[in-house]
Amino acid sequence: MAILEEISTYLQNGRTPKVKELVQQAIDEGIDPAKILNEGLLSGMDVVGEKFKNNEVFVPEVLIAARAMNAGVAILKPYLVSAGVESKGCAVIGTVKGDLHDIGKNLVKMMMEGKGLKVIDLGVDVSAEQFYNAAMENNANIVCCSALLTTTMSEMKNVVDYFTEKGQRDKVKIMVGGAPVTQNFCDSIGADCYTADAASAADAALAFCQA
Amino acid sequence: MTHRERAIMALTLQQPDYVPTFELEYQLADIVFGKDFLYEDQLKGLSPAETEKALKENAEYLIRVYSELEHSILPLHYLSEEHICQTARYINEMTNNGFLLTTHGDGTFAIPDGDGMLDFVYRIADEPDEVKAQARKMADAAIEHNKRMMDAGIESFILCSDYCFNAGPFLSPDMFAEFVQPYLYDIIAAIRADGGYAIKHTDGNIMPIIDQLVECNPHALHSLDPMAGVDIKEVKEKYGKKVALCGNVHCAYLQTGTDEQVLESCRYAMENAKPGGGYIFCTSNIPFRGMPVERYQMVLDYWRANRNY
Known part of the structure; x- marks a missing residue:
């Protein structure tokens, strides 16, 4: 058309x-x-x-x-x-506790919205508990953790561990990203997905929601 | 050869007695040397005599820290413009101009933070002439600031507006040419005209705009960020006759890598950038607060063992 x-x-x-x-x-x-x-x-x-x-x-x-x-x-x-059209999935996104950088996080959010996902933006300095609560309240498919600093990226492991402790780890996919984050780091903390850029993160998120 | 002479030789593409080192900022002073550097807030409420005493003590402490680290370029931060100038005079007097002093001197658009990013991007799209007028004002202010610093004996400037993410520049190369490059060029030209030295720093993958950065004629490019895939070997081969290089030692490895990764990054940077001069060995960012101090010590140990020409 x-x-x-x-x-x-x-x-x-x-x-x-x-x-x-x-x-x-x-x-x-x-x-x-x-x-x-x-x-x-x-x-x-x-x-x-x-x-x-x-x-x-x-x-x-x-x-x-x-x-x-x-x-x-x-x-x-x-x-x-x-018309009853629903979003293609829901992601909760934020920059991890102790980190106030939000450029990368905002780009990922925008790219995910561009894929038709509903994105709950928790902002910066977000604790593991806040990620968890928002994911449960919104029945989210995905939790996305961002960090710019090598000193704060370890907080991502706390997020993964918190979902595990609560017995909800298999209910959400946890994605990690940010300048110092690597695939090795993602694997080492037991997260589900690392992508190097915002557009790839949106692709991966959509794929999780459609799986 | 003094630290100052050594740094200037490297910045002017010559080969000194050994590869110098420095850092844009050293945030481990309190842990390694027992206290932090002086901050402007600490001078609030002090009498002129007390302020002078505090500034002199801070100058002595800066000299002690950077002498023990053997850094050739001594950065001055955390104080007002007036107090940075005063500190510079003290240090030059106490050391007989032994260090090349440096301070911030950029005045170009960096990657904007958070909410400011949308505003900036929309203004570029909707009112480009106003954005350029702002860029001109910022550059002119930086040029005036840098002149005042040089009058106080600060001879070099770290131009620290970050332009790039790991994946590439924030602005497209065309936008960079329109909204940043002409103003960066003017700032550097003014520093050179006054006999100073310009070190252009930016994090991230600079390769899509590196030609534009080199055209601005800085004495050195800093960071050469390996986390963003910048290969110092490639940069040395392509640009090493036009601009000195600083950095490339993988900063994230100092926090999260293995000892082997740290040493391999040191080796790669040193072996590929050292030959022929024009290289200052340093991390790709800074020794930041929270970094294990032994890791930065490892970088310095490698440098001491491998720095001689």
Whole structure:
């Protein structure tokens, strides 16, 4: 459908006013809201995410595209709710206790929203207990822990251990990321997934939710 | 050869008697030497005489710490501009200009934090001319600041705006060329015009913008972050005749790696960057608070054993 391709293209270029106009037009034309979401908005963010992974676009382009997506989703939301369209999964995300850095965490959040996931953002300096409580309250599929500092990344193990102590470790997938984090570290603490960049994290999260 | 002379030789692509070392900041002083450096807050409420005494004692302590570490470049932080200048005068007088003093001197856009990131990115998209006007003001302020520092005897500047993540630059290379590079160029040109030395630091994978950084003509590039995949061998081969190199010793290994990984990272950096001069051996970030002190000692021990030309 041409209008959905147009939405996708304008979204990739970060053209918020045009995306809003086209989403409204698509609704007015009676196109299924889920189709507008998936084949217009999320499809556009998919392209942006792929280009980001390949270093063809950079963070600002991603954020500007995400702004356009969010503007489109805001128009679409009442129609999605009335049509009973649900998110593709739920992730709880935060920067671990003792660490106040949130750039990477915010990028991952934006990329996951671009995949159609509901993301509960707990902010920075988040304790293992806070991760756990939010995951239980929201019936989350995934918990995502971010850290920038080598001195705080060990807190990720506490998160993994806390879910184990509570007997809920098999209910959620725990993803870890951040500049000092590696696959070896992920394996050593018993987390489920490490990705090197935000776009790959979103891909992995979606795959967990669809498994 | 004094530490200052040794550092200047390395920064000007020459080969000194041995490879010098330094760190942008040394956060282990309280653990290793018994107390931290002086902070501006500690001077609040002191009389002028008490302030002068505290600054002199701090200068003596800085000299003691960096002499024992054998660092060639001595960084001045944590104090107001006025008190950094005063400290610089004391140190130069006490050591007969024995160290190359350094302090922060950048004035370009770094990766913005948290909420500021969205605002910055939207402004780049929606009002680029205003962003450029702000960049110009910031650069001009840095140039004026650096002149005042040089008048006080601080001859080198660490330009510490971070531009890159592990995966690559925050701004695309085109955006970097528009919103950062011209202003960085002007800051460095002003430092050089006044006879100073510019060390450009940024974390992360700089390779997509390294040509632009080198075009800005800093004396040295700092960090050369191995955690982000920057290969000092490649950088030395491609750019070693144009710019001196500092760093590349894997900082995360100092916290979480094995002794073997730390030593291998030291070896790789030293063996690939040392030949022909133009290299200052140091970590890819800083010896940060919380790092096991014996690990940084291991880095220094490696350096002492392998530094001579």
